[in-house]
Amino acid sequence: MTQGETVGTTLADAVREGIGASLAATDAELARRYPGDPGTRQPVHTVYVPADAFTADTVRSWGRQALAALDEHAPDAEALARVLGLSDELAGPVYDRVRAKLEREPVEDLRIDFEDGYGQRPDAEEDAAAVAAARIVSAAVADRTAPPYIGIRMKCMEAAVRDRGIRTLDIFLSTLMRSGGLPDGLVLTLPKVTFPQQVTAMVRLCEEFEKAHGLTPGRIGFEIQIETTQSILGPDGTATVPRLIDAAEGRATGLHYGTFDYSASCGVSAAYQSMDHPVADYAKAVMQVAAAGTGVRLSDGSTNVLPVGPTAQVHDAWRLHHGLVRRSLARAYYQGWDMHPGHLPTRYAAVYAFYREGLDTAAARLAAYVAKAGGDVMDEPATAKALSGYLLRGLDCGAVDLEEVTARTALGRAELDALAGR
Helix, strand or coil: CCCCCCCCCCCCHHHHHHHHHHCHHHHHHHHHHHHCCCCCCCCHHHHHEEEHHCCCEEEEEHHCCCCCCCHHHHHHHHHHHHCCCCCCHHHHHHHHHHHHHHHHHHEEEEECCCCCCCCCCCCHHHHHHHHHHHHHHHHHCCCCCCCCCEEEECCCCCCCHHHHHHHHHHHHHHHHHCCCCCCEEEEEEEEECCCHHHHHHHHHHHHHHHHHCCCCCCCCCCCEEEHHHHHHHHCCCCCCCHHHHCCCCCCCEEECCCCHHHHHCCCCHHHHHHCCCCHHHHHHHHHHHHCCCCCEEECCCCCCCCCCCHHHHHHHHHHHHHHHHHHHCCCCCCEECCCCCHHHHEEEEEHHHHHHHHHHHHHHHHHHHHCCCCCCCCCCCCHHHHHHHHHHHHHHHHCCHHHHHHHHHHCEEEEEEEEHCC
């Protein structure tokens, strides 16, 4: 084709316009259901603490205990590298960053648990615990000692505990409002969901609270815990997870896999209940496909093997936890639960090693894509989005520094955000 040559077409403009008009509703539905990643930081873990054990010192205490575990069982980079199988190149940077993280921000997301970790208590006792939790959270937010994300896990919407769960939620949120308002990093968790109607009920609670306090509609979001078989497959054999997300009406922020409740509901015996059991992989694969593109984030579960006791026993527990976290990261589950302070060293070691070992390759591929320089891998826009997302996650958790990324890619944070679609 030469410059200035007329391009021939067959279809009239009216055909194109008609197609556009016929797909307008579909375009709107795609935008509503699949808004994409919210573009905010996702914590690498969630720490669960029973409400009666939660104090103003909880976060600092977890950091101190985690550092003490390192000092006792892996006092230097070489020792931790031997336990976890880290390369010589990674050992020093990972160890130093883990220690710095435990000193600066040991917990990224904290859930004050009023459900399984708390149990059934007299109403007056749970009322008081809900008030105390809210006051501690408000004070921590005010003095900047709160983790980036914090909130409660209430009791579920099943009939036996529904009223108690609603009352605790109401007390907690109402006390927050009286103590300075809802914090930006507020996260609520709805456990043991089986039917979309239970999610709808949670939406109605959020709406009524917002109306009562003059809050912006949609201000309160919540996570949905996937802990029952019914939350994966419905009675008609179709996938339930998309229905749960839809029932949340845009308020669902995350899907959290519950390792032990879900495994038990499948009949898995206690000795084999684990994040890497086949029933777990199936459930999480369904969750992953259902959540893709919706802006609803995923979290893996936890291990109940605690790193306590003699050093050899702690090292075994650390290797197990490190391997499970690493496995989750490779499967695009970038968040998980931590149940004990001793899990923090291996959580951050696994996360930091994951992002640091791929830094050079990811940065080089992204730089080549931006420069259209080619190379031995031909990347597409979707891959560039994944590469920049990988680097951004590493930046958000402290695994890598912006200076390291910029030196390798010539890209700043704004450019990375744009490539990642944030």
